[in-house]
Amino acid sequence: MSANNKAAVLTLDPWEKLRRHTDARIALGRCGNSLPTARVLEFAFAHASARDAVNIPFDAKALHASLSELGVKSLAISSRAETRQIYLARPDLGRQLAETDAGRLRAEVATPCDVAIVVADGLSSTAIAANAIPFISGLLPHFEKEGLSTGVIVTVRNGRVAIGDEIGALMQARLTLMLIGERPGLSSVDSLGAYITYAPRIGLSDAARNCISNIREAGLKPPLAVAKIMWLIREALKRKLTGVDLKEEQQVALPES
Amino acid sequence: MTYQISVGGQRFRFVDLKALMAKASPPRSGDYLAGVAAGTAAENIAAKMCLADVPLKNFLTEALIPYEDDEVTRLIVDTHDRQAFAPVSHMTVGQFRDWLLSPAATSASLAALAAGLTPEMVSATSKLMRNQDLILAARKVEVVSRFRNTIGLTGTMAVRLQPNHPYDDRLGIAASIVDGLLYGCGDAVIGINPASDSIPALTGLVEMLAEIIARYEIPTQSCVLTHVTTSIAMAERGVPVDLVFQSIAGTEKTNASFGISLATLREGYEAGQSLRRGTIGNNVMYFETGQGSSLSADAHHGVDQQTCEARAYAVARAFHPLLVNTVVGFIGPEYLYDGKQIIRAGLEDHFCGKMLGVPMGCDICYTNHAEADQDDMDTLLTLLGTAGISFIMGIPGADDVMLNYQSTSFHDQLYIREVLGLKRAPEFQQWLDRMRVTDMHGRLVPQNPCQSLLRIAI
Incomplete structure (x- = not known):
């Protein structure tokens, strides 16, 4: 096709340079009123990656192998949501431990600990695969230095944030740290969220937690996220609370990105 | 019984x-x-x-x-x-x-x-x-509302220009506004979902939009979608608030979970009226709703989610809104599982709203954990365009980089206009024609780097 023919079909938008101000999909051009083929397929690929983050099963084996290399003991359990489909339609089941797994966890717990570390797939297994180990490997030296004990690291298939309450209670932990895959966006399929909950027990609401979000290489990088979460954990243990009251201070006192 | x-x-x-x-x-x-x-x-x-x-x-x-x-x-x-x-x-x-x-x-x-x-x-x-x-x-139903233009006339469909940015960067927002205006969008409202909730930051955004609308004499209105009490506080300080926004629902208890009551909405309505910023009408409220919010707030009283939603429109109509927007697929698959359920809900909400006399629009949208994709959005857009929807969302490339969900794009609204012959709000269409964004038939014309609207993002 000659260059002239191409120009007649595609109308370019002479403001491509504005793209430097935003990640929004601007100046895409058009063929008639419609999106050019390349733009349609770029979008479709981004959506496909986000769908894969939601649907590809969480690779517990790989995660446990990496944790073992870090010298950490771990236990794989599941929520009561038996399939991904049930998990998406029934958030209540994703907040509860499968019955046999509660027993297995109880058997693992020898003594109470300061922080129960829980890793759940949530809505993005991609986030766990990409960011859980960089985060945990950065975190554990701080725990060791500050004398904070952790029990076995628990990984949860089809888990929601609140399942960490039951796990933390079973582990007799002072605080639960939940790492969970966040709902993927088209440009952020691998975001990890970190939630802390003081005195975890069944029935707490999200108002009782503090959260650090968007942990990923292209967002809040794992080392900085570790610094932020350590600040929160220290404050929470000192003040014996998490949630709204801690949030107020968090906004002024947290290390900046 | x-x-x-x-x-x-x-x-x-x-x-x-x-x-x-x-x-x-x-x-x-x-x-x-x-x-x-x-x-x-x-x-x-x-x-x-x-x-x-x-x-x-x-x-x-x-x-x-x-x-x-x-x-x-x-x-x-x-x-x-x-x-x-x-x-x-x-x-x-x-x-x-x-x-x-x-x-x-x-x-x-x-x-x-x-x-x-x-x-x-x-x-x-x-x-x-x-x-x-x-x-x-x-x-069959025509619901017309006015502020600086006329929304809802039979044969028209307006678009909210939604130029969100993950941390409210002014140039980032401005870049999306330019893109939207040059695609002929923004007659329903230029409406930002802010990342911030601090009054100084929000005031900056409201003033920025007011300045753009005034400088280019755009016959449209602005909105920064924040809590009604925040808009009231800004209005009291003389900040140029056009539309007063609030998410609403169909039960008192759900509304309480949003931090509002009918009395709060009344105050918001009066604050909006007091500024007298409308030129051809005084519909000052912009409401958003969505099936599932009452269940999510544990405030549904055993009533099905669609009926709870319809009750929200009774709340809306008491305050003569300019725009009521059902954000149909935003809430996630535990409320509307897939494209089929989202499409059905969008049609129900539009029908119920119009029967009750509210200017009904729809954020035709889905999240990445719902069993849905752009094909489903195309279907719902085509159906709602046929049904006479008052307005839809316009988001660059359908991808909201702040809220992380997919809606309808600037291109999508051009598609439905081409297929169904839907016009823009007449005052806005005249302005686009004057600014040489469109020709006399409302079709986009190719732009060149001298287009004055490009200066918005400098």
């Missing part, structure tokens, strides 16, 4: 009107999650058959949520217009559906009827309607 029916040699009982309504609802995940849905497909249809024979009048005496317990019920009952209701007061729900689809129901008769209908009546009727019925009936 219990309801019962025998079908196919089987007897079905429903403990009350609320249960009957819930079991008659087309299937959706939120009603299963709430435990109010029909147990079998046969029970679902039997409930519809039973509901078809219920007199419309019953809804005036059998409240789904008690009058004493809920201010939304009190609003519905206390403002019901019996005279407007008279022409259909003898009908059952099934007869009312038939009437709506007949030539007897016209644009004029439906406009006169709106104040006589309750949300429960239109919700019940919608449960007996197929998608084509929801389109055909809604299409």
Whole structure:
């Protein structure tokens, strides 16, 4: 096709340079009123990656192998949501431990600990695969230095944030740290969220937690996220609370990105 | 009062009107999650058959949520217009559906009827309607609202330009505004979902939008979508707030979870009115709703999610809004599981809103954990365009980089205009023509780097 023919079909938008101000999909051009083929397929690929983050099963084996290399003991359990489909339609089941797994966890717990570390797939297994180990490997030296004990690291298939309450209670932990895959966006399929909950027990609401979000290489990088979460954990243990009251201070006192 | 029916040699009982309504609802995940849905497909249809024979009048005496317990019920009952209701007061729900689809129901008769209908009546009727019925009936209704332009005229469809940015960067927002205006979007509103909730930051955004609209004399309105109490605080400080935004729902308890009551909305309405910023009208409110919010707030009283949603439109109409937007697929698959459920809900919401006389638009959208994609959005856009939707969202490339969900794009609105011949708000169209964004037929013209609107993002 000659260059002239191409120009007649595609109308370019002479403001491509504005793209430097935003990640929004601007100046895409058009063929008639419609999106050019390349733009349609770029979008479709981004959506496909986000769908894969939601649907590809969480690779517990790989995660446990990496944790073992870090010298950490771990236990794989599941929520009561038996399939991904049930998990998406029934958030209540994703907040509860499968019955046999509660027993297995109880058997693992020898003594109470300061922080129960829980890793759940949530809505993005991609986030766990990409960011859980960089985060945990950065975190554990701080725990060791500050004398904070952790029990076995628990990984949860089809888990929601609140399942960490039951796990933390079973582990007799002072605080639960939940790492969970966040709902993927088209440009952020691998975001990890970190939630802390003081005195975890069944029935707490999200108002009782503090959260650090968007942990990923292209967002809040794992080392900085570790610094932020350590600040929160220290404050929470000192003040014996998490949630709204801690949030107020968090906004002024947290290390900046 | 219990309801019962025998079908196919089987007897079905429903403990009350609320249960009957819930079991008659087309299937959706939120009603299963709430435990109010029909147990079998046969029970679902039997409930519809039973509901078809219920007199419309019953809804005036059998409240789904008690009058004493809920201010939304009190609003519905206390403002019901019996005279407007008279022409259909003898009908059952099934007869009312038939009437709506007949030539007897016209644009004029439906406009006169709106104040006589309750949300429960239109919700019940919608449960007996197929998608084509929801389109055909809604299409007959014209709801017109005005601030600086005219929204809702038959044959038109407006677009909210949604230029969100993950941390409210002004140039980032401006870049998306330029893109949207040059694609002919923004007649419904230029509306930002801010990342920040601090008054100084929000004031900066409101002033930025006011300045753009004034400098280019754009016949449209702005909105920074923040809590109504924040908009009131800004209005009191003389910040140039055009539209007062709030998310609303259909039960008092859900609204309380949003930190509002009818009294708060009244204050917001009065604050918006006091600024007198509209030029050709004084519809100052912008409301957003969505099926599932009452269940999410544990405030549904056992009422199905679609009926809760319809009750939100009764809240909206009390404040003469410019725009009411059902954000249909935003809430996630535990309420609307897939494209089929999202499409059905969008058509129901549009129908119920229009019957109750509110200027209904739709954020045709989905999240990445729902079983849906752009094909489903194309389908719903095409159906709602056909049904006469007042406005839709326009987002660069359909990808909201702040809220992380997918909606309709600047290109999508061009598609539906081309296919259905839908025009923009007339004042806005004239402006686009004057700014050489479009030709006299409303079609985009190729731009060059001298276009003055490009200076917005410098």
